[in-house]
Amino acid sequence: xxxxxxxxxxxxxxxxxxxxxxxxxxxxxxxxxxxxxxxxxxxxxxxxxxxxxxxxxxxxxxxxxxxxxxxxxxxxxxxxxxxxxxxxxxxxxxxxxxxxxxxxxxxxxxxxxxxxxxxxxxxxxxxxxxxxxxxxxxxxxxxxxxxxxxxxxxxxxxxxxxxxxxxxxxxxxxxxxxxxxxxxxxxxxxxxxxxxxxxxxxxxxxxxxxxxxxxxxxxxxxxxxxxxxxxxxxxxxxxxxxxxxxxxxxxxxxxxxxxxxxxxxxxxxxxxxxxxxxxxxxxxxxxxxxxxxxxxxxxxxxxxxxxxxxxxxxxxxxxxxxxxxxxxxxxxxxxxxxxxxxxxxxxxxxxxxxxxxxx
Numbered sequence: 001x002x003x004x005x006x007x008x009x010x011x012x013x014x015x016x017x018x019x020x021x022x023x024x025x026x027x028x029x030x031x032x033x034x035x036x037x038x039x040x041x042x043x044x045x046x047x048x049x050x051x052x053x054x055x056x057x058x059x060x061x062x063x064x065x066x067x068x069x070x071x072x073x074x075x076x077x078x079x080x081x082x083x084x085x086x087x088x089x090x091x092x093x094x095x096x097x098x099x100x101x102x103x104x105x106x107x108x109x110x111x112x113x114x115x116x117x118x119x120x121x122x123x124x125x126x127x128x129x130x131x132x133x134x135x136x137x138x139x140x141x142x143x144x145x146x147x148x149x150x151x152x153x154x155x156x157x158x159x160x161x162x163x164x165x166x167x168x169x170x171x172x173x174x175x176x177x178x179x180x181x182x183x184x185x186x187x188x189x190x191x192x193x194x195x196x197x198x199x200x201x202x203x204x205x206x207x208x209x210x211x212x213x214x215x216x217x218x219x220x221x222x223x224x225x226x227x228x229x230x231x232x233x234x235x236x237x238x239x240x241x242x243x244x245x246x247x248x249x250x251x252x253x254x255x256x257x258x259x260x261x262x263x264x265x266x267x268x269x270x271x272x273x274x275x276x277x278x279x280x281x282x283x284x285x286x287x288x289x290x291x292x293x294x295x296x297x298x299x300x301x302x303x304x305x306x307x308x309x310x311x312x313x314x315x316x317x318x319x320x321x322x323x324x325x326x327x328x329x330x331x332x333x334x335x336x337x338x339x340x341x342x343x344x345x346x347x348x349x350x351x352x353x354x355x356x357x358x359x
Contacts, residue, residue, distance in 0.1 A: 009011075012042050012271075013042060015045055016038050016041055019037075019038055019075070019079060022074065022078035023037065023038070023071065023074055023075065023078065026070070026074040026078075026257065028067070028253045028257070029247075029250035029253075030067050030241075030244065031058065032241050033058075033067075033241045034071070036058065036238075036239045037058070037177075038086050040055055040058075040177065040238070041055070041056075043055075043247065044135070049133075052161070053158075053161050053174065054157070054158065054174065054177065054178045055135065055175065055176060055177045056238050056239075057145075057178050057236060057238045057239075057332060058177070058180065058239050058240075059176070059181075059237050059239070059241070060072075060243060061181075061183065061184055061185060061240065061241070061242045062181075062182060062189065062221065062242055062243030063190050063243075063245055063306070064248055064295075064299065065100075065246070065297020065298045065299040066243040066244065066245060067243060067297075067298065068206065069139065069181060070089075072137060072139050072181075073086055075177070075335075076128075078136060079133055080128055080130065080135075081130075083191035086138075086139050087119075087124060087136065087137065087138045088139045088141060089103070089120075089138070089139065090141050091118065091140055091141060091150065092142055092145045094149075094150045095147055096147055097148070097149035099147070100149045100150060101166065102118075102119055102268045103118060103119050103120050104118050104120065104153070104163065104164070104165045104166050105165050105167060115288070118165050118166065120167070120171060122169070122172065125171060134175050135175055135176070135177065136173075136175060136213055137176070138173075138176055138179070139180075139181065140178070140179070140180045140181070141181050142181060142182060143181065143182050144183070144228055152237075154180075154236075155236060158178060158236035161173040161174040161176070164305070180237075182225065182228075184225050185220050185223065185225070188220045188224065189217045189220050190245060192216055192217055207345045216246065217242060217244065218320060220242075221240075222240055224263065225240060251288055251291075251292060251298065251301060252284075252288060254298050255288055255301065256284075258301070258302060261283070262277065262305065262310060263276070263277055266313070271316065273323070273324045274324065274325070275322055275323070275325070275326040275328060276328065277328045277330060278327060278328065279309070279330045280330065280332070283331050283332045285332075286332040286339065287301070287304055287305055287308060287309070287339075288301070290303030290304040308338065308339055309339060312338075312339065316328075321343065322343065326343050326344070328343055328345040329343075
């Protein structure tokens, strides 16, 4: 008699699990998008991706500042181990059909044919490949702004993983993750989570209410995409993911992530003068208050950190008020519009005693 053991198809391999952990560290509050990217990567690693198609075709919808572009950049950095590896196409630059020549190059016989360099050539697509990983990441940002000519061009990429350049060379997208981002329906989605003047916002004090609200937001975004794009275009997408607006809890986590990144910048780019920054809870709350705007997501928060923390630190460095090995304590007192900086001299003395100051 044969015996069967139950399998667990929800488990992922080590490489996919590492990607998921990296994305959770850098992207906050967008579990569905992380899940879809990890699934596509795991399928690719297993060799089960559909033949003749990109690894994944994703349309990310949602309000500005909710992490649509960030998750693409984080995915590329996590897998290729270096920043700046996403081939980003700003669709606002392709609002007219003749501008497609910048993507595919001019056909032979046209003026400037030899001088035109296609932005989506095979060489550019493969420039960040490594010996261990040959995956490309292409992002079409704000796709709703593009002309019909670009949408038609995308049909071949999304369906057959092939692009024909102006000089008839073929570009292979079968080892590519293709991401499209859009703000379609953003105003309607934001209105669902933003209380209108004189009215109380939607109840979200329990899991059921939050689930219903999330469903309404998702339906709103997808409906906006279906109104804008043709059925042929929509059918070539593997997944449409509607990003959530960021709440206070997500923004607090983003503050922690951004401050960690500021510390990394200090340690690697401070002209041989690394120091440590300790930001108190009061200071973190002040940054959150100054940088919170539900309409614009995390972007105002990043600008607030640059303006209130990074710029003053650069001034302190330029005026020799901070030295190598210092520990800088950053706090905030009530009633002020700026942060307060203290230098802990003991930290510098300990650093010198340990022999960490170059001769």
